Amino acid sequence: MVEHESPDQPRRGALKRQEIAGELRSQILAGTYGNGALLPGENELAQRFGVSRGTIRRALGSLAEEDLIDTQTGVGSFVTFDGQPLGAESSWGHAFAVIGAAVQAEIVRAQLVVDPELAASVSSAGMEFLALDRVRRLADGTAVSLERSRVPAVGRIADVPVEGLVGDSLTATMAEAGLTPARGEQWIAVAPLEPADAELLGRRPDEAFLHAVRISLDAEGRFAEKVTSWLDPKRFRLHTAFGGAR
Structure with a gap:
């Protein structure tokens, strides 16, 4: 009919x-x-x-x-884990949960640092940052990524070394401090693991990993977070889509 x-x-x-x-x-x-x-x-x-x-x-x-x-016709890129898109999530912990990946984060460093070089490179108003380093592991203990986050030490963020993260989440902690990433850029290349990073990941030095650097800004364009990551290329991929309206 x-x-x-x-x-x-x-x-x-x-x-x-x-x-x-x-x-x-x-x-x-x-x-x-x-x-x-x-x-x-x-x-x-x-x-x-x-x-x-x-x-x-x-x-x-x-x-x-x-x-x-x-x-405009744009280009969008995002990282996948075991073929599932992690998208543009500001929190990979949340992204892993969304796709149902059994990946746990282990904090290996939570410390306040003064970094004038970082402050100058991202035009940060302050020079003190939370240095939060995390290794993400599968259920069998295999490390699949190392992420080094640097976040302005403002509000609740400055208390993390003593008080811990709000709800075990850096994103929630940043939100409580009034710091919410809204946009940013990410660069990904292939590079050999440095000895200290290889030790944390339980891999051999010079093993090739994906090396990602992501810088996020808040809605007003102020620096929110820099994340330097080492990603196991056997589990992570970079996916690019193009030709769609943005």
């Missing part, structure tokens, strides 16, 4: 598109998305509003016509 489109369907679609564009417009003008910030992806917006990606695309197109946003 052939189904014919109701005459009201195009009108309802247009109204929905206008509703979505109106809500996003209000958020942009209110500063929820600052200049240069990325809007959520099409899939996320489609799920949020319960519509198709085509409707989202048309809503974004109307905002672009108003010069409120720039739409």
Whole structure:
């Protein structure tokens, strides 16, 4: 049986598109998305509003016509673990939980440090940082990553060496201190493990690992976190997608 489109369907679609564009417009003008910030992806917006990606695309197109946003063919990259995307999560602990990976984090260092070089490189207002180093292990004890986080020692973050993390989560601790990553950049290369890092990971020195450096900023563009990671290339991969609207 052939189904014919109701005459009201195009009108309802247009109204929905206008509703979505109106809500996003209000958020942009209110500063929820600052200049240069990325809007959520099409899939996320489609799920949020319960519509198709085509409707989202048309809503974004109307905002672009108003010069409120720039739409462009973009390139997105993210890390996968055993083929499952870890995405752009600010917390890999949360990302691992989302994909159901049995990976536990072991804190090997939690210390306040003064680092003028880091402060200058990221334009940080202060020179004191929390140095939090963690090894992530599988259930059998095999280490799959080493992550060295450096976070401004403000508010609750400065208490971590004595009080520990809020809910065993650096992300939650940063949020309590009013420090929430909103955007950033990441660089990934292949490099040999340095002796000290190889010892922590239980690997041989000079073994090739993925070496990642990620710098996150908050919504106002202030430095939030630098993470230097060593990732087992047998478990982690870099996935790149291109050609979609951003």
